[in-house]
Amino acid sequence: MLVKKVYKTLSLLLKELEANKINWVLIGSLNLFLQVVDVEFHDIDVFTDKEGVSHINKIFRDCVIKPISFSETEVFKSFRGIFKINDCLVDVVTDLQFRPSRNSKWFRSTGLSIVKTLKVKGLLLPEAPLEQEYTAYLNMGRLEKAEKIKNKLEESFNL
Numbered sequence: 001m002l003v004k005k006v007y008k009t010l011s012l013l014l015k016e017l018e019a020n021k022i023n024w025v026l027i028g029s030l031n032l033f034l035q036v037v038d039v040e041f042h043d044i045d046v047f048t049d050k051e052g053v054s055h056i057n058k059i060f061r062d063c064v065i066k067p068i069s070f071s072e073t074e075v076f077k078s079f080r081g082i083f084k085i086n087d088c089l090v091d092v093v094t095d096l097q098f099r100p101s102r103n104s105k106w107f108r109s110t111g112l113s114i115v116k117t118l119k120v121k122g123l124l125l126p127e128a129p130l131e132q133e134y135t136a137y138l139n140m141g142r143l144e145k146a147e148k149i150k151n152k153l154e155e156s157f158n159l
Contacts, residue, residue, distance in 0.1 A: 009088040016059050024048040025115045026127045037152045043089035047111045053094045074102045100141030107139040
């Protein structure tokens with residue numbers, strides 16, 4: 001059931017964001033899951049630029065759970081908003097920075113610098129490559145997920 005809702009939501013996102021020429025990329029756990037990394041996902045994470053955030057806010061204004069605004073925790077800071085589209089939570093972020101712990105250096109997401117295309121049931125989705133996700137998860141201090149990504153990368157190279 002969840003997979004059907006996610007597919008329907010990804011299909012709608014792809015249609016609307018392409019129609020409006022928005023630069024975006026899938027990131028996070030769903031991106032890893034779709035690239036066959038053994039992780040669970042709970043939402044759809046989308047990275048875009050500041051212009052993209054503004055357009056997404058307008059396109060999906062009837063789906064806003066949390067309007068796009070600056071958000072900061074001990075390990076993350078970004079502009080982000082949360083939408084509920086087809087009963088799926090969609091977390092939209094831009095200007096993402098993260099660090100592994102409170103007193104460590106901030107790292108800026110490379111976000112849209114390297115985008116690959118992932119084919120999922122006929123959808124051509126822009127996705128962050130595993131190498132980029134691996135670096136991000138290491139810099140966030142999320143070592144368990146980083147290890148799973150590393151294992152998948154090594155498995156891919158050993159084929």
